[in-house]
Amino acid sequence: MKARIDHHKTAPAALEVMLQMQKYVDNSGLEPLLLELVKTRASQINACAYCLDMHTKDARALGETEQRLYGLNAWREAPYYTDRERAALAWTESLTLVSESHVPDDVYNEARRHFSEKELVDLTMAVIVINGWNRLNVGFRTVAGNYQSKHKIGN
Secondary structure, three states: OOOOHHHHHOOOOHHHHHHHHHHHHHHOOOHHHHHHHOOOOOOHOOOHHHHHHHHHHHHHOOOOOHHHHHHHHHHHHOOOOHHHHHHHHHHHHHHHHHHOOOOHHHHHHHHHHHHHHHHHHHHHHHHHHHHHHHHHHHHHOOOOOOOOHHHHHHH
């Protein structure tokens, strides 16, 4: 596969805005592994190979298990996710598929049971940002496979 456009080089100012949003999310106080699950799940829905490669590598480097990564696409049937993770994954799916889901009250109410108002805004920002990255990378066919995690194994 060949990339269509290198959006990093073509529009560095746009990239900087995305990176600032990502920095906000990364420093929000939400658990790094929770954020990687959210990023991976949205990337599965959006079929973003580049982001799937990146976020599964980052998740593993942070200590996530293979079992939980492999089961993420079927998280509702898997017993090894916490209630907080389940609420975050349902929120992620609902926002990623907003034109279909319209973010129903039961999904919101469950998310509010596990996240403060500030945390839910931050989680929403995380979903917004990963969906943005997915659209850039899918649209411009960013080539997957060469990403190296910035995290040390088990860090």
